[in-house]
Amino acid sequence: MQATESTNDRVVYWGTGRRKASVARVRLVPGSGQMIVNGRPGDNYFNYNAAYLTAAKAPLETLGLENEYDILVNAHGGGLTGQADSVRLGVARALCQLDPENRPPLKIEGYLTRDPRAKERKKYGLHKARKAPQYSKR
16 A cells, blocks of 8 residues: 555645544645545534544644644544544554654554454344343243
8 A cells, every 4th residue: 555645746645544333544635734524524524523523633733733734534434433533543644654753652642553442243142242131030
């Protein structure tokens, strides 16, 4: 996979993030700091909770680059929480492609760690993944 790509004399940095059932393909393009998610502005896409937008932009704020790069995201799967966290991981990985010096501060904040928690599958004989029918002695 190619990390950088040059289009119209602009360097594009790529990063892929995953969380729960969500996958986000993130591109960092030099710009003014706006976020576009699936063709919609980030504040419109993550309109339910401002914390989602804050979490997605957190790696840029850690490095002080929030007004220097546009974030273009293609996210699918899962819900808004998983997508916001997958965007955060994708942005952090793209920032590592941008400059290897960015890695230590992002690592300290925990933005480069992929959260492995996912929904456990349902087993036969159970109501949910672990919820069993009520025991009856008689």
